[in-house]
Amino acid sequence: MQSVILILVLIAAALVVASGVWVATALLRAIARPKTDPEEDAVNQRQPSPDDTSTDTSAATDAPP
Amino acid sequence: MNPVLSATVVFAYLAALVFVALRARMARDFDEFSVARRTLPLALIFGSIAATYVGPGFSISFVGRGFHSGFLFLFVGSAYAVQNILVGLLVAPRLRELKGCFTLGDAFGQKYGRKAQIIAGLISLGICTGFSAVMIKAGGVVLTDTFGLPTWLAVSLVAAITASYTTFGGLRASVITDAFHFVLFAILLPVTLLCAIFFHFRGGPAAFSAEAIAATLDGLRSTPPIEIVGLTAAFLLGETLIPPYANLALASRTSRVSKCGFITAGIFSILWFAVMTATGIMARCIVPSDTPEDHVLLELVRSLMPIGGYSLLLVALISIVLSSLDSLLNAGAVVFTEDIIKPLTALSDRTALLVGRRATIVIATVAAVCVPAVPSIIGGLLICYTVWASAILPAAIIGLWLKNPRPLAGVLSMGVGTLVAIIAIAIVSTPDFETKTRVTIIPALGAALAAYLIGHRFGKTRAGA
Secondary structure (H helix, E strand, C coil), X not given: CHHHHHHHHXXXXXXXXXXXXXXXXXXXXXXCCCCCCXXXXXHHCCCXXXXXXXXXXXXXXXXXX | CCHHHHHHHHHHHHHHHHHHHHHCCCCCCHHHHHHHHHCECHHHHHHHHHHHHCCHHHHHHHHHHHHHHCCHHHHXXXXXXXXXXXXXXXXXXXXXXCCCCCCHHHHHHHHHCHHHHHHHHHHHHHHHHHHHHXXXXXXXXXXXXXXXXXXXXXXXXHHHHXXXXXXXXXXXXXXXXXXXXXHHHHHHHHHHHHHHHHHHCCCHHHHHHHHHHHHHHHHHHHXXXXXXXXXXXXXXXXXXXXXXXXXXXXXXXXXXXXHHHHHHHHHHHHHHHHHHXXXXXXXXXXXXXXXXXXXXXXXXXXXXXXXXXXXXXXXXXXXXXXXXXHHHHHHHHHHHHHHHHCCCCCCCHHHHHHHHHXXXXXXXXXXXXXXXXXXXXXXHHHHHHHHHHHHCHHHHHHHHHCCCCCHHHHHHXXXXXXXXXXXXXXXXXXXXXXXXXXXXXXXXXXXXXHHHHHHHHHCCCCCCC
């Protein structure tokens, strides 16, 4: 029982760090996108369908500056 | 502490922040400024929600609470996780599915009419400005304590830095920089705990369990049940759907992303509270027992990592403040443009973008000017929670679920909720202000609900039925 509390705390800390790494990955993708023409951006803007269940980051990260 | 090292770390952090903000690019139209063209993916929505709610209250104060009351606040704080999960399951997808919505006020407009949209906009603008004042105060305190800057300069720096990138980048810049801030504090603060556990804590799991149980029992003995009920209500309702969260729900790529963003942020809050309260419990064996609550984290890090660690913690604390502040400034500007100006006069997209940008600067300035009026960080947050929950939530949540809500019900609920909340806060403005403010949310919310029911009973639908 005594170890359980500490183990749960360690698991929580590890999961918080893992969340940080997950968001860091998405952040790097979002800021590392290639630069293209703004006019092209308007043409290429992808509108996802309402039933799109994907969680991929392409729509945000593909959008050029 | 070495001021040169601290300043170097802070300047390196600011340089990285500027780089990230520039990469987020300038908003080119109001759609991009307000909802980032509704293209944000799950990881960024999650990071932004979590970065916004993890402010000074959920970090510095929670470590102090863990120090004095053990895991009591982990259990009270779990109401916050429940709130996020319920919003994700029941509210956010419905909000995202509404067509042409940029703000929660737009949803009010669609459900209750233009008058309700303007009232909701005014309340939202006031709340965003109030929350911003609290965040600027917190950031000012960190800079003043660390560099000995005059308060006015520290407050101006925090407001100016945040307003600069939010003004030009809009929601996308806010979300991208939130993600940057989230990464910093989600890694640095758990590392502080792990460092304490593995290198400085003597006694092993048995000693930690004993401290946790003793502190939790202390907390249960010293906290009256009515205060626990009031705090749980504040955690459950106080930040529900405040403008930055509503904007993120609307900016998600799909309704499913909106739903999952809130659910994962709710689960994360439990993990975060566990880490913060455990850090406080760990500090009981390391820092003096008479350390003031808000200084426990600073003292702990000062004991564990005297120079480099303290500078890094400083960066984490600044991140925590700025990530909440930028979301509030952007949400306030969007609310002002969409819910207050647009219903009164037609705006071209270019003019709306300009109004939004100028509103960001004005809100930041007004919030900075209001800083001296903020009683304390927790006190300021509690006032905002009480007004928001009473004024907006009954009408917002019921309105999203009813097919034909009555405009009178929405307007009456917002008016009565705001009035009762302000009166209740004015009545308890005594030396015991913070303790009493924790329970004012209950009568104010009850009055708003009663007003809604009366308005629904006697009002007509928008079709006149």
